[in-house]
Amino acid sequence: MSSVIQTDEQPGTRPERRPAGRSVLMCRPEHFSVVYRINPWMDPAQPTDTSLALEQWQVLHDTYVGLGYDVRLIDPIAGLPDMVYAANGGFVIDGVAYGAKFTHAERQPEGPAYMDWFREAGFDVQVPEEVNEGEGDFLLVGDGILAGTGFRSHSLSHEELARISGREVVTLRLVNPSFYHLDTAVAVLDGTPGQEHIAYLPSAFDEASVGVLQERFPDAIIVNETDAAVLGLNSFSDGCNVVIAARATDFERQLREHGYNPIGVDLSELLLGGGGVKCCTLELRR
Template sequence: MCRPEHFTVSYRINPWMNPQLPTDTSLAVSQWQELYDTYRRLGIDVQLIDPIDGLPDMVYSANGGFVLDGKAYGASFTYPERQPEGPAYMEWFGANGFEVVVPEEVNEGEGDFLLVGDVILAGTGFRSASDSHAEIGRVFGREVVSLTLVNPSFYHLDTAIAVLDPEPVDGVSNIAYLESAFDDRSLAILRERYPDAIIVSEQDASILGLNSYSDGYNVVIAARATGFERQLRERGYNPIGVDLSELLLGGGGVKCCTLELRR
């Protein structure tokens, strides 16, 4: 995670961002602290990367890479405003004992790569180039399933899909997703692979309710995503709501602020 000490919205690279609206950095920090404290209460070991002045989106650490089997596949950002984040995160990975793979293709880390069981779901359409899907498959030797995003408000895969079961339960890992975020081909794939998935409403998705973290039982979600909260409870999960409304002004939520380090 990365404390949002320099958070502001000074440019516009997604539909959520509006530089004309004021942002409150201190509020962003206190809301982020609530998320950090929630993870600590759940017994999660949280590592921090130092924020860098001039990189206000560095708080969205999920975009900094994809880490699996002790190997860190670095990010190569689409927009110039965020491109310095890639080397910063790769430097941190290397200093903390991970084997660093410098990307050749444009990708935005766990924003567009989600591990579901042994499969990597990979998003494209707005940020990560489709060529990065083949590259990450070569790096990790895992099956990669390409999905195309079509709604600019859900420009990263982690805004449109929530991984509910990081490890398979009775051989199955489940997800939740927003149908309207995907093209027809991708929807057909999701419906075939995850017939018991939770289908989240437009209302809950519109506050990045799907941008969440799950350990397989506890699911940390946007506090205002009350419909998704109810759906999770009905399926036997324990939803935990956190208010990240200030960070939503930059287009990020719970998962955006969370990069999973899988050794």
């Protein structure tokens, strides 16, 4: 284990929050619906509104554009209603795209579709041998990668990613099925090496994983169950601006207290499929 990351989050001495440029991949929810159940959020008996999902997604897209992000789009494919959750399509770092290999049969065709896009965009695509769901379970923090397991990504994929990336990969075990991907339980607020800062929900993890998070990120923001239940942690930050679920009001308060600029958006329709801001956002790192 690497040395403990010590950050000072006291007012007046905390790092100055400065936005960094972001390049992201998104997918319009043109075929969004809930027709199967592969997580606790999904209920095929509950009606969904594709047009509303598109409207809400467009607000997120336009928010990113307004922040100056480079926003790329992958074409949605009929029959793949969860393709809107682009974060699960792979993990991209240093120009290398580690592809996704989905757990559930309903989503497995998404893996090759995203890898095709990565190739066409000029990334070095690494076809996975192990089951993983991309940036849903892999989060870059500083020079290392936090990696989730327990429901979707197999821990062997953590070893595979460590070999491919040459970076330390730290395994965290998820235990609450409502938080089945790491990006539903951890938000990377500042990934700058030396001033790493995150937010997380302790009850989403086993005891050993909570210990790892406490040791590495002693100044982390602890989010309450209410905000986590609207996927408030499923957010996207550029180090200053943090796009979050609009209903995560206490998280918004905490972010402001720590010098961030929270921006709330309503993705309530996409929440019916178990996804939020981060789920719709795959970061492209050259």
